Amino acid sequence: MDRFDGFEGMLLTDQVRSTGAILANTSKGYRRARFTVAHELGHFLMERHELTSDGGFTCRAQDMRETRDGRQHVRQESQANQFAAELLAPTYLVTPLLSPEPDLRDAQRMRDHLDISLEVCVRRMIGGRDEVLAAVWSFKGEVRYLVKGSGFPYVTVSRGDRLPPISAAYRAVQNAQPGFTEFAEAHPLSWTSRTDVDLYEQTRMSNNGHAVTLLWADIPDDDDDPDRPELSVPTFR
Ligand SMILES: [Zn+2]
Incomplete structure (x- = not known):
């Protein structure tokens, strides 16, 4: 889908996570999309993560590889990746x-x-x-x-x-x-x-x-x- 250009995944939610919907880019394969879904689930469950856009989180391919501990955005991408890795590959x-x-x-x-x-x-x-x-x-x-x-x-x-x-x-x-x-x-x-x-x-x-x-x-x-x-x-x- 064109609207996914440049994005691996999105989590549509609000700051207090009343509800959530996950969108995952499947153009690079099912296995990669599974990780994306788990990553977005991490953002949803980690309540201190701050939304990266008005309607929730939009995550790019490099966010899915982030391992650094730095500023808020970098740190929460790392944490979502750690969550996804532990969930799918404990x-x-x-x-x-x-x-x-x-x-x-x-x-x-x-x-x-x-x-x-x-x-x-x-x-x-x-x-x-x-x-x-x-x-x-x-x-x-x-x-x-x-x-x-x-x-x-x-x-x-x-x-x-x-x-x-x-x-x-x-x-x-x-x-x-x-x-x-x-x-x-x-x-x-x-x-x-x-x-x-x-x-x-x-x-x-x-x-x-x-x-x-x-x-x-x-x-x-x-x-x-x-x-x-x-x-x-x-x-x-
Ligand atoms: Zn993310």
């Missing part, structure tokens, strides 16, 4: 689907079991595992967006950039062979600005040019290193 259903080590195949299995989008599953995996993870979504070799888990270093690519030519993701996209690559060690500077991390990457290539790359950073924890000598306290005279 921890007790997600945990049994995870392998001992991070693997994008787990996200695909989660998608099929829980009937939600692969994108939500990848984000759920990043947030739900102990490893330090991030994911980069690309289309025909161009970065669409990325999501970083807590503790992941600054990622040097952003929306609109080409995938780093020295990355395995770049090679996977060149090959255009649908499926999963195995986790391989990446040069840390291909994705981050740090040289002191061990970095691994795995890509899932679709048959339509879309790809998602999972990044796994092993970050040295110097402060807890028992072999590290105590720093001497300088003395001044």
Whole structure:
């Protein structure tokens, strides 16, 4: 429907939530729309959320990916996403689907079991595992967006950039062979600005040019290193 252009979902309601009606954009598929409905339900139930328009809430695609804790609007989008993720992919259903080590195949299995989008599953995996993870979504070799888990270093690519030519993701996209690559060690500077991390990457290539790359950073924890000598306290005279 034309009226949905640019919007993923709407919640028609008032500030005190006397009644509510949810509209979801289904043009990107049923699984994505399920998340949208759950997200709008979150806005309806979280009574401190402030309406974003006269008649309720209008949420865009980037709102559905918001994870930051910032100003009111950003924070309430994050909270609605957290609500939707917990509702559709609760921890007790997600945990049994995870392998001992991070693997994008787990996200695909989660998608099929829980009937939600692969994108939500990848984000759920990043947030739900102990490893330090991030994911980069690309289309025909161009970065669409990325999501970083807590503790992941600054990622040097952003929306609109080409995938780093020295990355395995770049090679996977060149090959255009649908499926999963195995986790391989990446040069840390291909994705981050740090040289002191061990970095691994795995890509899932679709048959339509879309790809998602999972990044796994092993970050040295110097402060807890028992072999590290105590720093001497300088003395001044
Ligand atoms: Zn929203």
